[in-house]
Amino acid sequence: MAGKQAGFIARADATNETAGNGSRIRRRQMQNIRLELIMSQAIEDDFLSGLEAAAPDAKYTQYADAAGRGYSAPKLGSSVWPQLNTVFVLCCEADEAETVLGVVRGLRERYAGEGLACFKSEVAEV
Structure with a gap:
């Protein structure tokens, strides 16, 4: 349940992450x-x-x-x-x-x- 800890961001893949509150964060790979x-x-x-x-x-x-x-x-x-x-x-x-x-x-x-x-x-x- 590490992904449920407050403030914790678990790496999902190269462009998606899950914030501690369960919401998805979309990040683009760029310079x-x-x-x-x-x-x-x-x-x-x-x-x-x-x-x-x-x-x-x-x-x-x-x-x-x-x-x-x-x-x-x-x-x-x-x-x-x-x-x-x-x-x-x-x-x-x-x-x-x-x-x-x-x-x-x-x-x-x-x-x-x-x-x-x-x-x-x-x-x-x-």
Whole structure:
């Protein structure tokens, strides 16, 4: 009854799994690319507009109000450095990753002075 334990995912085959609650999870075999984008909140809306136009079905996770210091002005949410960053994480297929990178390139050209970091790596879902 291991498949009935809370939070347990039992491997059924290469593309199907059963969650701990008995529901089926369908996973596609693909080359997964992880994109992690760290950007000034000042350009967040333009990124989301560009993403919606270029890849309307893109799935992402957003972490708002991220403080940090990179190669542009610090974004610390303080009285001295009041701005903050937003972080987007996308896991997608290689072709969709290239589409998203096109949006990033356009933003870098348009907002050369704003902070916009992008990291790309291969990932495997487990």
